[in-house]
Amino acid sequence: MKHLLSIADLSAAEATKILDTATELARTSDGQIKKLPTLRGRTIVNLFAEDSTRTRISFEAAAKRLSADVINFSAKGSSISKGESLKDTALTLQAMGADAVVIRHGASGAAQRLADNEWMSGSVINAGDGTHEHPSQALLDAFTIRKHLGKGSSDLQGVHVAIVGDILHSRVARSNVLLLSLLGAKVTLVAPPTLLPIGVETWPCTFSYDLDSVLPLVDAVMMLRVQQERMTELFFPNPREYSRYYGLNAERMRTLKKTAIVMHPGPMNRGLEISAEVADSARSVITEQVSNGVSVRMAILFVLLTGSHLEVGSM
Amino acid sequence: MSIALSAEDISRALVRISHEILERNHGSKNVVLLGIPTRGAHLAVRIAGIMSKIEGANIPFGTLDITLHRDDLRMRPPKAIMPTLIPQSGIEGKDVILVDDVLFSGRTIRSALDALGEVGRPKTVQLAVLVDRGHRELPIKADFVGKNLPSSLDQSIRVSLSETDGTDEVVIEPRVQL
Numbered sequence: 001m002k003h004l005l006s007i008a009d010l011s012a013a014e015a016t017k018i019l020d021t022a023t024e025l026a027r028t029s030d031g032q033i034k035k036l037p038t039l040r041g042r043t044i045v046n047l048f049a050e051d052s053t054r055t056r057i058s059f060e061a062a063a064k065r066l067s068a069d070v071i072n073f074s075a076k077g078s079s080i081s082k083g084e085s086l087k088d089t090a091l092t093l094q095a096m097g098a099d100a101v102v103i104r105h106g107a108s109g110a111a112q113r114l115a116d117n118e119w120m121s122g123s124v125i126n127a128g129d130g131t132h133e134h135p136s137q138a139l140l141d142a143f144t145i146r147k148h149l150g151k152g153s154s155d156l157q158g159v160h161v162a163i164v165g166d167i168l169h170s171r172v173a174r175s176n177v178l179l180l181s182l183l184g185a186k187v188t189l190v191a192p193p194t195l196l197p198i199g200v201e202t203w204p205c206t207f208s209y210d211l212d213s214v215l216p217l218v219d220a221v222m223m224l225r226v227q228q229e230r231m232t233e234l235f236f237p238n239p240r241e242y243s244r245y246y247g248l249n250a251e252r253m254r255t256l257k258k259t260a261i262v263m264h265p266g267p268m269n270r271g272l273e274i275s276a277e278v279a280d281s282a283r284s285v286i287t288e289q290v291s292n293g294v295s296v297r298m299a300i301l302f303v304l305l306t307g308s309h310l311e312v313g314s315m
Numbered sequence: 316m317s318i319a320l321s322a323e324d325i326s327r328a329l330v331r332i333s334h335e336i337l338e339r340n341h342g343s344k345n346v347v348l349l350g351i352p353t354r355g356a357h358l359a360v361r362i363a364g365i366m367s368k369i370e371g372a373n374i375p376f377g378t379l380d381i382t383l384h385r386d387d388l389r390m391r392p393p394k395a396i397m398p399t400l401i402p403q404s405g406i407e408g409k410d411v412i413l414v415d416d417v418l419f420s421g422r423t424i425r426s427a428l429d430a431l432g433e434v435g436r437p438k439t440v441q442l443a444v445l446v447d448r449g450h451r452e453l454p455i456k457a458d459f460v461g462k463n464l465p466s467s468l469d470q471s472i473r474v475s476l477s478e479t480d481g482t483d484e485v486v487i488e489p490r491v492q493l
Contacts, residue, residue, distance in 0.1 A: 017395070020395065020396075021396055024380075024396035024397070024398060025396065027398060027399075028399070036383045036384075037383070037384060037429065038383045038388060039388075082369040188493070244375070248492070300397075300424075302383075302393075306389065306392065306393045307388070307389075307390075307391055307392030307393060
């Protein structure tokens with residue numbers, strides 16, 4: 001593996017390898033010393049052309065715990081805002097000797113474009129591209145679900161997960177549907193018809209318009225943020241109506257199984273898709289997702305940046 | 316292919332190593348055994364078993380994974396990370412015996428010393444190996460050796476243990492070119 005661009009590129013064995021590595025790395029960071037010498041002398045660039053808190057900080061923390069040097073680079077305050085193309089940005093990074101680029105971009109396929117061209121020789125890690133994919137988020141979600149509901153097995157056989165909300169604009173949902181089904185879980189998408197993408201019936205999952213009928217059946221419920229910045233049309237009459245039908249409040253939470261967990265990739269719109277009471281409840285694993293994110297991203301960097309990649313495309 | 320150590324040879328070597336460890340350390344009171352996964356960890360368990368029979372006392376043992384401390388991570392794909400399990404008593408001020416199957420370049424042991432430094436500060440660190448095949452690249456020497464097997468670089472030494480491979484034996488064979 002050289003790049004991590006999309007969950008669709010991963011086999012179940014590769015995904016499991018990342019999750020197993022993350023499990024061992026999480027164990028090391030429980031100890032006293034949190035810094036490992038593993039990636040000493042390697043340079044990792046965080047190229048964020050779109051806003052982010054969790055993902056950028058999480059990749060930065062992961063790289064630093066493995067002793068890599070981190071360069072942060074965001075669109076605001078860089079030449080991207082002066083109109084520099086992705087190609088020229090990539091050539092600059094190559095000239096500086098970046099071993100890996102973590103890229104977040106508003107355009108779907110930006111990470112793929114960076115990896116396909118010979119602009120740079122390092123690994124490319126997709127940290128969210130438009131409405132396409134967000135593979136590291138899906139891996140950390142799968143890691144969290146496996147920890148709580150995996151019953152010690154390495155896959156997610158028999159686990160039922162509901163993903164609720166703005167599926168249409170969500171790269172998190174796309175990556176999660178692919179990964180969770182790859183690992184053997186059953187996935188049900190819940191959203192109003194206007195927020196389900198065209199062709200969703202071909203995805204490896206089921207879907208429903210009715211949250212209340214799905215909640216009692218699932219082991220984990222993942223609430224998605226209503227992405228107002230990507231909404232160029234009217235998808236629901238008003239936020240209050242959305243919240244009434246698709247928001248997770250305390251009353252709905254009580255219909256869940258006793259062992260079920262509540263997840264959210266963040267940032268949350270408290271009061272819209274999730275009520276404050278639910279977000280702060282004992283069932284919520286939202287902050288744990290954030291700490292798991294660091295271990296999972298350490299595992300991703302470890303798997304991509306160690307070993308020669310002679311097995312990739314050499315004859 | 317030739318068999319360098321049979322199952323009986325291995326068990327005799329481990330008994331001798333156990334006695335030597337006890338002799339060198341004046342008993343087992345301060346000793347902690349740490350095996351390097353995978354096969355070193357199994358050997359550490361066996362040596363701890365033999366030592367506790369001799370001494371009639373519990374010998375603390377654990378594992379020390381060194382994957383994250385290797386200096387060749389850039390060159391070849393790493394093995395899967397295995398757990399590092401340090402016994403309750405810890406290693407602070409103890410006599411730590413590192414256990415591995417084959418001592419070759421010495422780079423694994425260098426990584427192990429780094430990994431150990433992050434866990435604590437032992438009083439002494441000693442090294443027990445089943446096979447020493449020579450060709451050191453670093454100034455590292457084993458304190459307890461099952462068998463010295465002078466070998467050529469185009470040979471490889473394969474250690475099989477019943478825990479992972481079904482049988483106990485050490486075999487010298489021509490190196491397989493990948």
